[in-house]
Amino acid sequence: MGLIKEFKEFAMRGNVIDLAVGVIIGGAFGKIVDSVVNDLVMPLISAIIGKPDFSSLYIVLKGTIVEGTPLAEARKVAGSSIFAYGNFITIAINFMLLALVIFLLIKGINTLKKKQEAAPAAPPAPTAQEQLLAEIRDLLKK
Secondary structure (H helix, E strand, C coil), X not given: CHHHHHHHHHXXXXXXXXXXXXXXXXXHHHHHHHHHHHHHHHHHHHHHHCCCCHHHCCEEEECCCCCCCCHHHHHHCCCCEEECCHHHHHHHHHHHHHHHHHHHXXXXXXXXXXXXXXXXXXXXXCCHHHHHHHHHHHHHHC
């Protein structure tokens, strides 16, 4: 029973739960970035370069494959060796966009933290003794 109790205490710590939430949000955020890359960025890059789909870019190193064969079918050809660089290009662009978004997010958070630190703290309210002394001072002035 001690092992279960220990595991429960470990799993219920704030750091573990925060990490789990971060992983879940990160997975969802990754899907958003994938969509941005595949649905927005890649069509623009493809329009400039002239290739509609990077994932189908490959070079045949060994064997004979008909030009224009999709990558999935080209990989099935027996005795062929394929250098598939198109998928790498897509993943590299995806990574760069994700890194840029995370950089901007962290930069924004740091800017907000600096603004909070720069805001002067309200002066503490005078204690009862200080208030009494201030009243005595004011009465003496009169």
